[in-house]
Amino acid sequence: MLDEPQDGPNAAGGFSMDRLLEPGEEFLSLLVKLFEVSARYDLLERLFVRAITKTTSKGDQDDLFTTRYYYGKTLFSIKGHEEAGIAVWELYKNQTTTELHERAVNLIDTYMVPAWLELATAKDVDPTRSQGFFDKIEAAYVEFEALESHDIQPTVAFAQYFRYCGDADTAKQINRSTGDAL
Numbered sequence: 001m002l003d004e005p006q007d008g009p010n011a012a013g014g015f016s017m018d019r020l021l022e023p024g025e026e027f028l029s030l031l032v033k034l035f036e037v038s039a040r041y042d043l044l045e046r047l048f049v050r051a052i053t054k055t056t057s058k059g060d061q062d063d064l065f066t067t068r069y070y071y072g073k074t075l076f077s078i079k080g081h082e083e084a085g086i087a088v089w090e091l092y093k094n095q096t097t098t099e100l101h102e103r104a105v106n107l108i109d110t111y112m113v114p115a116w117l118e119l120a121t122a123k124d125v126d127p128t129r130s131q132g133f134f135d136k137i138e139a140a141y142v143e144f145e146a147l148e149s150h151d152i153q154p155t156v157a158f159a160q161y162f163r164y165c166g167d168a169d170t171a172k173q174i175n176r177s178t179g180d181a182l
Contacts, residue, residue: 068088069092070087072087110151114157159175
């Protein structure tokens with residue numbers, strides 16, 4: 001299925017795209033296990049490149065967002081590939097259309113903030129590298145705050161970050177704003 005010509009029918013891309021769009025989480029779990037066991041990460045990239053190509057050819061930005069989101073999440077779910085998954089999310093968040101930007105920020109920050117915090121606080125992490133992850137969280141928070149609506153999951157992730165940093169007042173303020181929105 002993956003050996004078809006580049007200009008062929010793209011069966012691999014179509015299959016992957018369809019499985020990710022409905023129901024994505026179950027297929028994602030299967031993919032993660034498959035690639036962890038086989039360690040064929042080259043096939044993972046080929047599969048998602050085909051799925052993204054197929055989705056792009058349909059012209060549906062919502063489906064493209066979903067496919068790229070799951071590509072990042074698949075990589076992030078595989079030990080040792082977390083930063084590659086974050087890079088996919090960061091790239092898409094920066095390239096997304098205006099209509100999908102708020103959704104992208106809310107959904108992707110839900111996973112990126114805890115991931116950056118985990119990488120920043122990892123054992124034996126270089127202090128400069130650690131500060132770089134903290135800076136990314138701070139920048140993401142500024143972007144998140146500028147949104148018209150805030151989902152609960154990324155709001156909680158940011159509150160946990162500020163609590164970790166010892167800024168309980170900001171964490172409480174963030175949590176209060178979530179309670180007010182409900």
